Structure formats: C-alpha cells, structure tokens
Amino acid sequence: MDLRACKTILIYGGSFDPPHTAHIELPSLAMRAIGADAVAYIPAGAQPLKLDTGQTPAHHRLAMLRLALQDQPHAHVLTDEIDRVAANQTDPHGATATAPTQPRPTYTVDTLEALHTRLGPGVTMRLLIGGDNLRTLDQWHKPDRIIELAEPLVMIRPPDTDQDLLAHLPHGYDRDTWSRRLVDVPLIDVSSTHIRQLAARGQPLAGLVPPPVETYIRQHNLYRA
Secondary structure (H helix, E strand, O other): OOHHHOOEEEEEEEOOOOOOHHHHHHHHHHHHHHOOOEEEEEEOOOOHHHOOOOOOOHHHHHHHHHHHOOOOOOEEEOOHHHHHHHHHOEOOOOOEOOOOOOOOOOOHHHHHHHHHHHHOOOOEEEEEEEHHHHHHHHHOOOHHHHHHHEEEEEEEOOOOOHHHHHHOOOOOOOHHHHHOOEEEOOOOOOOHHHHHHHHHOOOOOEOOEOHHHHHHHHHOOOOOO
C-alpha cells in the first residue's frame, strides 16, 4: 500500500525493544476504531527523554519489528528517526565518527514535519499515544505543532480510565477537546522491560512476542548479560 493513497494514517512510535503482542494488537484495534487505513510504525532513534538509558542497536530493533509485523498488511515500518541518528553520526565527508558520542535527540515534531511534506496534504495523520504519553505531552518538543500536524489519539488502557486521564491533563489542555481524542483498548499485560528480563535469564517468551521475534532474540543473544 502506498501511504500517499491513504486517507488517514496512525503514526505509532516507540523503542520496540523488543516489539511485543501489545505493539501489534492495540494499534490495530485503534485503527479500526477510527476507520484509519494504515499504521505507520516508527522505531525511535534517540528519544529525548531517554537519552541516558541503554537501547538495543537500531538494526536489531528494526529487524525484530519487521518480523513482528510481517503478517499485518495494514502495518508499515518507517525508518525516519533511525536514519536521522545515522546521519548525525557521520562527518561531512560521509565517514562514521570514530569517537563515541551521545546521539542527538530525534524529535517527534521533526518526524511529523517530514512525513507531512512527503505524504502531502491529502493524508490525515493521527499520532497514536498511550495515556502515560498524554500526561507528559506538554514536555515534548513543540507540542502545539505536534497536535497541529497529527491530532493525537490516546489509548486508554486499564487501570486508567477516561475520567482519570481527563482529570490529570497537562495545564491548559481542554477537557472536552481531549475527551474526543480517547479510545478504549484492552489491557494486554506485557512490557518490553519484562521481556528483556526474561530473555536475560534464558526463559521462554512464548505468548509475549511473535515466534519469529523470539527466534531472532535467541539467535543474536539479545538482552543476555
């Protein structure tokens, strides 16, 4: 599917370290809830609020995400943020920097600006986020522009409720406006942190990640101490 031919696309970013069942099922449910045409997955490059935390190399996260989504025809993987980090780590002559440096943050607003230009004005973008993201959205880089480019769609996952989220909106956010941006999704009790802990101990990951992702993790000894 050519994303430029879509009417509405959900933009879904994350570390996907590793991608798990909730990363596959919840965006699909949200897509159907609003009648969107596709979900564009964007693996994070260098997240501004997580620069101090270790992250599995991008080529592994990208490979796992593609394996996880290989049977999802509505899902597309875009490498915009990973590509920007790679570009920032080369000198003007194209050589890779020899000294290790902390990567420059890759801002969501820059990704959305580039996508808006590439996809054209006929495509409506919606930014799919969780309730935890909504609580800190005002701390993101240029949050007003983010909302302008891709109106957020907020997944309400238990134990959160719509009333709880609306009662704790960032300062200045209108309750009525944000109530129309909420979508209920079920609780899928899985997290990438827990999966990494299990993988580090060599424990099975069945039911938490798609089988090809588990195989990839084992083959490449990811998350082992």
